[in-house]
Amino acid sequence: MILTELQVLAVVAIALYLIHWRKGVRRRNAQSWETLLARLRSDWSARELSDQFLWKEGLSATPEDAWQRMNGPRGLWVMYQNARVMQEMADYAAKNCEGVDRLLVETLHSDAMQIRVCALTALAQYGFTQASEGVRVNAYRAAAMYTGMAARMTQLLQDNAATMVPDFVAAM
Numbered sequence: 455m456i457l458t459e460l461q462v463l464a465v466v467a468i469a470l471y472l473i474h475w476r477k478g479v480r481r482r483n484a485q486s487w488e489t490l491l492a493r494l495r496s497d498w499s500a501r502e503l504s505d506q507f508l509w510k511e512g513l514s515a516t517p518e519d520a521w522q523r524m525n526g527p528r529g530l531w532v533m534y535q536n537a538r539v540m541q542e543m544a545d546y547a548a549k550n551c552e553g554v555d556r557l558l559v560e561t562l563h564s565d566a567m568q569i570r571v572c573a574l575t576a577l578a579q580y581g582f583t584q585a586s587e588g589v590r591v592n593a594y595r596a597a598a599m600y601t602g603m604a605a606r607m608t609q610l611l612q613d614n615a616a617t618m619v620p621d622f623v624a625a626m
Contacts, residue, residue, distance in 0.1 A: 482542055487618060490546060493539045494625040498525060498532040504601050508623055511602040517587075517594035527580050530593055533600045534573040536626075540607050541566035543622075551614040558610050565603035572596040 502523040503513050515523055524530065544562040548554045576592035583589060604626060611619045 482545070485542065485546065487543075487546060487621070490539060490543050491621055491625045495532045495535055496625055498529045499626060500533075500597065500601050500604060502529075503597050508604050508608045508626060511598075511605050513594070513598050513601060517590040520594045520597050521590045524593065524597060526593075527577055530573045530576055530580075530596060533596055534570050534577075537566040537569040537573075537600065537603065540603060543607060544610060547610055547614055547618075554610070554614050558606060562603060562606055562610065565599055565606065569596050569599045569603060572599065 503515050503520055513520060524533075541563055544559045548556070548559045572592055573596045576589050576596060579586065579589045579592060608619065608622065611622055
């Protein structure tokens, strides 16, 4: 009796998850460039970490410096959220612009996943140990990947949709 109930609950849970997932896919496919830009969090910017972060990879700060400049977990959370939005922007550009470099789009997908994993790892470490050396190193790694992703996203837009670059730069 209990086994049957558990099986029914499992099927219902899976069905609800699939419905939720499908709605998310539809929502992402229906987004416009303006809605994507509006979703970028601009309350913290990687400009604090690098003067030319939208044009060139790399940081001009040490891990300790970067942790202070990113306002600790606040900056990590913004990077986590913006990485997903930039991934969706890459999908938007690939879907709406001809001749998009597919390797660059896949690199942006990979960057987004790495940033999100690294940021979550650093946030989890921060929750347990506050601002230890490991947290600062993971935060630095996430920030370095984030500046690289922003530079590659700018390159993608310059090559395929130059009219979108000013809006992207202003939102970042």
